Amino acid sequence: MTGITFSALVPITVLLSVLAVGLAAAVYALLRRSRAAGLRIVALIVLAAAVMDPRATIENRTPLNDVAVVIVDESLSQQLDERPAHTSETLTELTAALAKLKATEVRTIRMTPETAGARSDGTRLFDVLSKATSDIPNSRLAGVILITDGIIHDAPSLPEEWGINVPVHVLLTGRQGERDRRIVVVEAPEFGLVDKTVTLRVRAEDTNFLPGTPISATLRTDGGAVQQFTMRTDETIEVVPSLDHPGANVFELEIERAGDEISLRNNRTLITVNAVRDRLRVLLISGQPHVGERTWRNLLKSDPNVDLVHFTILRPLSKDDGTPLNELALISFPIRELFEEQLYDFDLVIFDRYSRRGLVPFQFMMNIASYVLDGGAVMLSVGPEYADSFSLFDSPLQNVLPAAPTGLVYNKPFLPRISKTGARHPVTASLSMPGQADPTWGRWLRQVDVQPSSGQELMQGTGGRPLLMLDRVGKGRVSLLLSDTMWLWSKGFDGGGPQAEMLRRLAHWLMKEPELEEEALTATVEDGTINVTRTSLDASVSAVTVTAPDGSEQLAQPEYTEGGRFVAHVPAGDEGLYRIDDGVLSTVVAVGATNPLENQDVISTDERLSPIAEATGGGLFWVAHKGVPTVRQVAPDRISNGQSWIGIRANGQYVVDGVREIALIPAWLALLVLLTLPLLTWWREGR
Secondary structure (H helix, E strand, O other): OOEEEEOOOOOHHHHHHHHHHHHHHHHHHHHOOOOOHHHHHHHHHHHHHHHHOEEEEEEEEEEOOEEEEEEEEOOHHHHOOOHHHHHHHHHHHHHHHHHOOOOEEEEEEEEOHHHHOHHHHOOOHHHHHHHHHOOOOOOOEEEEEEEEOOOOOOOOOOHHHOOOOOOEEEEEOOOOOOOEEEEEEEEOOOEEEOOOEOOEEEEEEEEOOOOOOEEEEEEEEOOOEEEEEEEEEOOEEEEOOEOOOOEEEEEEEEEOOOOOOOOOHHHEEEEEEEEEOOOEEEEEEEOOOOOOHHHHHHHHHOOOOEEEEEEEOOOOOOOOOOOOHHHOOOOOOOHHHHHHHOHHHOOEEEEEOOOOOOOOOHHHHHHHHHHHHOOOEEEEEOOHHHHOOOOOOOOHHHHOOOEEEEEEEEOOOEOOEEOOOOOOOOOOOOOOOOOOOOOOOOOEOOEEEEEEOOOEEEEEOHHHOEEEEEEEEOOEEEEEEOOOOOHHHHOOHHHOOOHHHHHHHHHHHHOOOHHHOOOEEEEEEEOOEEEEEEEOOOOOOOOEEEEOOOOOEEEEOOEEOOOOEEEEEEEOOOOEEEEEEOOOOEEEEEEOOOOOHHHHOOOOOOOOOHHHHHHHOOOEEEHHHHOOOEEEEEOOOOOOEOOOEEEEEOOOOEEEEEEEEEEOOOHHHHHHHHHHHHHHHHHHHOO
8 A cells, every 4th residue: 555545525615614513513512511422523523534535545566677787898908817717707606696686687798899999999888888777777777897907998087977876896807916018109290201300209118117127129110120229117218210201101119028017919009100201302404495395394393292493405515506695595504503512402303305415514424323323313204315426325324224225216106005014013004994905095206216224114115115114223213205205195186195194103103102112012901801902013922921919920812903913801800010021021000099098008907996986885806816706685775895795786666557546434334334323322312
C-alpha cells in the first residue's frame, strides 16, 4: 500500500456544513448530559467517513536490475610488460564476483585503440565511458570499474564535468616503480630552406633513474645517412641537421635502450621538416635572337618562386660591320660576375642557342664544367650552332655533355616521340596518354644530329635519333635538347603539344625535385595500408623489406603499373615508424600520428584517476601488488570501498506495472453501522 485517497460523495462545503451542524448538536447534547450524546457523535463520524469514501492505493511493482559498467583498457600501452596478463586475470575474477550480485546487470566494454581514438590523440577512456552510460538512468547506475594502466588523456579535471554521481573504482594493471627511457621533441620547425640547417631541440628522459646519465643517440636522415652522438638524460640538447633536398626531410632520432625499461616504442621519434627553396635562381643565356627565345623566358617568369637573370647576345665579338662605337650597347656582358664570382649562386644555367664566338673565354667554360661536377645544373637548348665549328661541345663543357655533334642538321618536319626509356622516366612518362603509341602532337621542323656517349635518351626525332637527353655528371645534372623549334607547340602548330609541362619538368629535374627522380622509393599510408612505390628505369625491381615499429619484418614484391612505377601494398599494423628498404634505396613512413601520445609516456600512474576515484567515493588498487579486491553490494548512502573491497550500489529501483484501490469503509458496513447506531440511540434514551 502506497497511500490513502478520498473521493467525497458530496461537495466538501456541503459536508463541512452538515458536520458543523451535527457537531453543534452533539456539543449541546453533551452539555445537557444526554444519555445518547456519545452514540450520536459516533454516528456523525461514521457518516462523515462514509461520505468521504476513503480508499487504500496499492501498486504492483517489478524490481529493476542495477547496472554496473566495466571498462577494460586495451590500448597500446596496455600491451606492455605484464599488463595483458594482469588485465585478463583481473577481468576474469571481477566478472565472477559481479555475477554473484543480486539484481545487477554488468556491461563490459573493451576499449581498443580504434574505439578509443588512441591512434590520433591518446587513450580517450572517458569518451568511451560516456557512450557506454548514455542510455543508463543515473538512478540505476550502480558503479563504474576501470581496468587500466592509468595512462589516459581525457580525464575531467572535476567530477562534476563528467555528470555521473556513482563510485568510480580504478584497478591499475601496471607495476609501481616501472622504468622507461624516452626521447622528447622539445622544439622542431615545420619548414626550412634547402641546403640550410635546422635546429632540433630534444631531451632524453629516464623515469625512476639517475639524471645526467650519458647515453648514445642516433640521427638518421631519410632512412639513410646515420649520425651518432652522445647526450645525457634529462638534459635538453640541440641537434643541427641539414635539409638536403626540397620537400619532406625525415629525421629519425633514436636513443639506446635501458636494460629494464618496459617499452622501446618511445626510444625513437620521427621529425619531418619540409624544405623549400629560397627562390630558385636561374641564369638564361640566349646566344642569338630567334623566334623561340621567349619560350624559356615566359616559362621561368611565370613561376613566382624563380629569380630569372636573362642575357641575350645581340652582337658577337667577332662581328665587324663598321657600326660606330657610340651606337653600340653601353653595357658590356658581365662575364666574370656571371661565370666566376656568382656562378654557384645559380640553381640552373640554361644556354639557349648559344654559340662560342669568343664571348666567354675557355677558363670560364671550365668554371661551368666544375659547377656541374660540384652539383650544379646546366641545360642546352641547341640549334644549328651546335653543329658548327663554334659549338659549345668544342670547349671544356664537352667533359659534361652526353653527346657529340656529327655536323649534320636535319631541316625537315618530324614528329617527336617518347623513347622506351622516356616512357619510364618521370620527366616524360605521362606526357602522352597511357597506351598511346603515336601521341597527337605537332611536328617540329629541325633537329641536330649527335653521337651519344652517355646519359639517357628520353625523346627521339628523325629516324629515331636522340632528341632529348639527360645525364648525371658528378654531383650535378645536364640536359640536352637537340632542336630549336619546340616553340611551335606553344603556337599550336600542327596541333601543338605539352611544351610548358615538358620544360617545367625538365627544369625541376635538373634542380633535383624529389618527385621527378627516376630511381626513387616512396611510401604513403591510406586506409590502414602502406602503399610502397618504386620508380625505376629497369624492367624489374627487387622485393622491399618493410620493418615495423616492433622490429618485425615482412617482404613485399612491387608489381609494375605504368610509367616506370612498381607498387606494393602492405597492411599497416601498430602505429609508428615503418622503414622500407630494397637493398639500394630506403625510406620511412609514419602510420598514425608521427609521435602518438599513447607511445610517449608509458609508465603506469595513479595521478590522473586518483582524484576522480576519491571524489566519487571509489577505490584505487594496484592489482599487481594487492590482488583483485572483493565486490560487495552497499546502500546508496554507505561507504563504497575499503582496504580490500569495492562497493556496488543496490539502488532498489522498480517499475509500476499497475495500481489497485480498495475501499476502507465498504458501503454495506457503513449502512449497517448507520442503521444500528440510531437504534442504540433510541434504546438508550428510552431507558
